[in-house]
Amino acid sequence: DAKTTQPTSMDCAEGRAANLPCNHSTISGNEYVYWYRQIHSQGPQYIIHGLKNNETNEMASLIITEDRKSSTLILPHATLRDTAVYYCIVRLSTSYDKVIFGPGTSLSVIP
Protein backbone atom coordinates (compact mmCIF):
# COMPACT_ATOMS: atom_id res chain seq x y z
CA ASP A 1 0.00 0.00 0.00
CA ALA A 2 1.22 3.48 -0.84
CA LYS A 3 2.48 5.77 1.90
CA THR A 4 0.42 8.82 2.89
CA THR A 5 1.42 12.14 4.46
CA GLN A 6 -0.98 14.28 6.49
CA PRO A 7 -0.55 17.37 8.63
CA THR A 8 -0.30 16.58 12.31
CA SER A 9 -3.06 18.92 13.39
CA MET A 10 -5.56 21.47 12.11
CA ASP A 11 -8.14 23.85 13.52
CA CYS A 12 -11.47 24.76 12.00
CA ALA A 13 -14.16 27.18 13.11
CA GLU A 14 -17.53 25.64 13.84
CA GLY A 15 -19.87 25.95 10.87
CA ARG A 16 -17.08 26.42 8.40
CA ALA A 17 -15.79 23.84 5.94
CA ALA A 18 -12.93 21.68 7.17
CA ASN A 19 -10.50 20.74 4.41
CA LEU A 20 -8.11 17.94 5.37
CA PRO A 21 -5.29 17.28 2.89
CA CYS A 22 -3.47 14.04 2.21
CA ASN A 23 -0.47 13.41 -0.01
CA HIS A 24 -0.05 10.00 -1.62
CA SER A 25 2.45 10.63 -4.40
CA THR A 26 3.35 6.94 -4.84
CA ILE A 27 -0.23 5.77 -5.33
CA SER A 28 -0.72 3.18 -8.05
CA GLY A 29 -3.53 3.04 -10.56
CA ASN A 30 -5.59 0.42 -8.74
CA GLU A 31 -5.28 1.81 -5.24
CA TYR A 32 -8.19 3.47 -3.52
CA VAL A 33 -8.04 6.38 -1.10
CA TYR A 34 -9.93 5.71 2.15
CA TRP A 35 -10.68 8.05 5.01
CA TYR A 36 -11.49 7.01 8.56
CA ARG A 37 -11.86 9.12 11.65
CA GLN A 38 -11.54 8.39 15.34
CA ILE A 39 -13.37 10.37 17.93
CA HIS A 40 -11.77 10.31 21.37
CA SER A 41 -12.21 6.98 23.19
CA GLN A 42 -14.02 5.35 20.27
CA GLY A 43 -12.92 3.00 17.51
CA PRO A 44 -12.13 4.35 14.05
CA GLN A 45 -15.13 5.02 11.80
CA TYR A 46 -15.18 4.73 8.02
CA ILE A 47 -16.01 7.98 6.25
CA ILE A 48 -15.55 7.66 2.51
CA HIS A 49 -13.37 6.20 -0.23
CA GLY A 50 -12.60 6.92 -3.87
CA LEU A 51 -10.50 5.88 -6.84
CA LYS A 52 -10.42 8.64 -9.44
CA ASN A 53 -13.63 10.58 -9.28
CA ASN A 54 -14.71 12.92 -6.56
CA GLU A 55 -17.08 11.29 -4.12
CA THR A 56 -19.72 12.60 -1.74
CA ASN A 57 -21.81 10.96 0.92
CA GLU A 58 -23.81 12.10 3.90
CA MET A 59 -20.67 12.60 5.97
CA ALA A 60 -18.16 14.23 3.66
CA SER A 61 -16.79 14.88 0.20
CA LEU A 62 -13.56 13.49 -1.20
CA ILE A 63 -11.69 15.43 -3.84
CA ILE A 64 -8.90 13.55 -5.63
CA THR A 65 -6.53 15.45 -7.89
CA GLU A 66 -6.31 14.48 -11.53
CA ASP A 67 -2.85 12.93 -11.08
CA ARG A 68 -4.17 11.14 -7.95
CA LYS A 69 -1.13 12.16 -5.96
CA SER A 70 -3.15 13.99 -3.35
CA SER A 71 -6.67 14.28 -2.03
CA THR A 72 -8.75 16.43 0.27
CA LEU A 73 -11.47 15.38 2.64
CA ILE A 74 -14.08 18.08 3.05
CA LEU A 75 -16.48 18.34 5.97
CA PRO A 76 -18.81 21.03 4.60
CA HIS A 77 -20.13 22.43 7.87
CA ALA A 78 -17.92 21.33 10.71
CA THR A 79 -19.50 20.83 14.13
CA LEU A 80 -17.90 20.27 17.51
CA ARG A 81 -18.67 16.56 17.11
CA ASP A 82 -16.32 16.45 14.14
CA THR A 83 -13.35 16.98 16.46
CA ALA A 84 -11.38 13.78 15.89
CA VAL A 85 -8.26 12.25 14.37
CA TYR A 86 -8.67 11.74 10.63
CA TYR A 87 -6.74 8.98 8.88
CA CYS A 88 -6.03 8.89 5.14
CA ILE A 89 -5.20 5.39 3.88
CA VAL A 90 -4.32 4.11 0.43
CA ARG A 91 -4.77 0.47 -0.46
CA LEU A 92 -5.66 -1.88 -3.26
CA SER A 93 -9.32 -2.43 -3.91
CA THR A 94 -8.73 -6.17 -3.72
CA SER A 95 -6.65 -5.97 -0.56
CA TYR A 96 -8.47 -7.60 2.29
CA ASP A 97 -5.61 -7.87 4.71
CA LYS A 98 -4.47 -5.46 7.35
CA VAL A 99 -5.13 -1.74 7.12
CA ILE A 100 -2.10 0.27 8.19
CA PHE A 101 -2.92 3.47 10.05
CA GLY A 102 -0.52 6.39 10.22
CA PRO A 103 -0.68 9.10 12.90
CA GLY A 104 -3.45 10.97 11.05
CA THR A 105 -4.54 14.60 11.40
CA SER A 106 -5.99 15.80 14.67
CA LEU A 107 -8.82 18.17 13.77
CA SER A 108 -10.09 20.55 16.41
CA VAL A 109 -13.36 22.31 15.68
CA ILE A 110 -13.46 25.54 17.62
CA PRO A 111 -16.69 27.22 18.76
Added chain:
Amino acid sequence: DTGVSQDPRHKITKRGQNVTFRCDPISEHNRLYWYRQTLGQGPEFLTYFQNEAQLEKSRLLSDRFSAERPKGSFSTLEIQRTEQGDSAMYLCASSVTVTSGANVLTFGAGSRLTVL
Protein backbone atom coordinates in the same frame (compact mmCIF):
# COMPACT_ATOMS: atom_id res chain seq x y z
CA ASP B 1 -27.28 -5.68 13.61
CA THR B 2 -25.63 -3.98 16.55
CA GLY B 3 -22.20 -3.56 15.02
CA VAL B 4 -18.96 -4.89 16.45
CA SER B 5 -19.12 -5.59 20.18
CA GLN B 6 -16.14 -5.81 22.50
CA ASP B 7 -16.03 -6.98 26.07
CA PRO B 8 -14.96 -5.85 28.58
CA ARG B 9 -14.76 -2.16 27.79
CA HIS B 10 -12.29 -1.59 30.59
CA LYS B 11 -9.94 -3.94 32.40
CA ILE B 12 -7.53 -3.14 35.19
CA THR B 13 -5.15 -5.88 36.16
CA LYS B 14 -1.93 -6.41 38.05
CA ARG B 15 1.29 -7.19 36.29
CA GLY B 16 1.70 -10.89 35.70
CA GLN B 17 -2.00 -11.69 35.45
CA ASN B 18 -3.68 -13.06 32.34
CA VAL B 19 -6.45 -11.17 30.60
CA THR B 20 -8.84 -12.11 27.81
CA PHE B 21 -10.82 -9.85 25.51
CA ARG B 22 -13.77 -10.90 23.42
CA CYS B 23 -14.94 -9.51 20.10
CA ASP B 24 -18.27 -10.24 18.43
CA PRO B 25 -18.13 -9.08 14.80
CA ILE B 26 -20.99 -8.17 12.51
CA SER B 27 -22.65 -11.50 11.83
CA GLU B 28 -22.12 -11.72 8.09
CA HIS B 29 -18.52 -10.46 8.21
CA ASN B 30 -15.98 -13.20 7.59
CA ARG B 31 -12.85 -11.16 8.33
CA LEU B 32 -11.90 -10.10 11.81
CA TYR B 33 -8.97 -7.90 12.86
CA TRP B 34 -7.28 -7.01 16.13
CA TYR B 35 -5.42 -3.75 16.64
CA ARG B 36 -3.66 -2.13 19.58
CA GLN B 37 -3.58 1.59 20.17
CA THR B 38 -1.59 3.61 22.66
CA LEU B 39 -2.12 7.24 23.52
CA GLY B 40 -1.41 9.61 20.65
CA GLN B 41 -0.70 6.85 18.14
CA GLY B 42 -2.72 5.37 15.32
CA PRO B 43 -3.99 1.81 15.67
CA GLU B 44 -1.29 -0.84 15.22
CA PHE B 45 -2.21 -4.06 13.47
CA LEU B 46 -1.88 -7.25 15.54
CA THR B 47 -3.58 -10.06 13.64
CA TYR B 48 -6.48 -10.98 11.42
CA PHE B 49 -8.72 -13.93 10.61
CA GLN B 50 -10.70 -15.03 7.64
CA ASN B 51 -13.40 -17.23 9.08
CA GLU B 52 -11.55 -19.39 11.64
CA ALA B 53 -8.15 -19.19 9.94
CA GLN B 54 -5.57 -16.79 11.36
CA LEU B 55 -3.97 -15.43 8.19
CA GLU B 56 -1.41 -12.98 9.53
CA LYS B 57 0.24 -12.05 12.81
CA SER B 58 2.25 -8.93 13.42
CA ARG B 59 5.69 -9.10 14.95
CA LEU B 60 4.14 -6.97 17.68
CA LEU B 61 2.28 -10.06 18.78
CA SER B 62 4.71 -11.65 21.21
CA ASP B 63 4.43 -15.22 22.49
CA ARG B 64 2.37 -13.90 25.40
CA PHE B 65 -0.42 -12.94 23.02
CA SER B 66 -2.77 -15.44 21.44
CA ALA B 67 -5.88 -14.91 19.39
CA GLU B 68 -8.52 -17.39 18.38
CA ARG B 69 -11.68 -17.48 16.36
CA PRO B 70 -12.78 -21.05 16.88
CA LYS B 71 -16.01 -21.16 14.91
CA GLY B 72 -15.44 -18.27 12.59
CA SER B 73 -17.73 -16.06 14.62
CA PHE B 74 -16.52 -14.36 17.82
CA SER B 75 -12.84 -14.00 18.61
CA THR B 76 -10.77 -13.83 21.78
CA LEU B 77 -7.46 -12.13 22.39
CA GLU B 78 -5.56 -13.40 25.42
CA ILE B 79 -2.54 -11.77 26.99
CA GLN B 80 -0.58 -13.92 29.41
CA ARG B 81 1.69 -12.60 32.13
CA THR B 82 0.72 -9.01 31.44
CA GLU B 83 3.33 -6.27 31.57
CA GLN B 84 2.87 -2.54 32.08
CA GLY B 85 3.77 -2.01 28.44
CA ASP B 86 0.65 -3.93 27.46
CA SER B 87 -1.51 -1.07 28.71
CA ALA B 88 -3.39 0.11 25.64
CA MET B 89 -6.71 0.12 23.86
CA TYR B 90 -7.36 -3.16 22.07
CA LEU B 91 -9.58 -2.66 19.04
CA CYS B 92 -11.46 -5.25 17.04
CA ALA B 93 -12.79 -4.72 13.53
CA SER B 94 -14.62 -6.86 11.01
CA SER B 95 -15.22 -6.72 7.29
CA VAL B 96 -16.79 -8.82 4.58
CA THR B 97 -14.90 -10.09 1.57
CA VAL B 98 -16.18 -8.67 -1.68
CA THR B 99 -15.03 -9.49 -5.16
CA SER B 100 -14.65 -5.86 -6.13
CA GLY B 101 -14.91 -2.44 -4.56
CA ALA B 102 -14.10 -1.32 -1.08
CA ASN B 103 -13.14 -3.41 1.89
CA VAL B 104 -14.46 -1.28 4.72
CA LEU B 105 -13.54 -2.13 8.28
CA THR B 106 -16.14 -1.64 11.01
CA PHE B 107 -14.54 -1.15 14.41
CA GLY B 108 -15.80 -1.85 17.88
CA ALA B 109 -15.46 0.66 20.71
CA GLY B 110 -12.39 -1.09 22.05
CA SER B 111 -11.27 -2.68 25.30
CA ARG B 112 -9.00 -0.51 27.42
CA LEU B 113 -6.38 -2.40 29.41
CA THR B 114 -4.51 -0.90 32.33
CA VAL B 115 -1.73 -2.98 33.84
CA LEU B 116 -0.64 -1.82 37.29
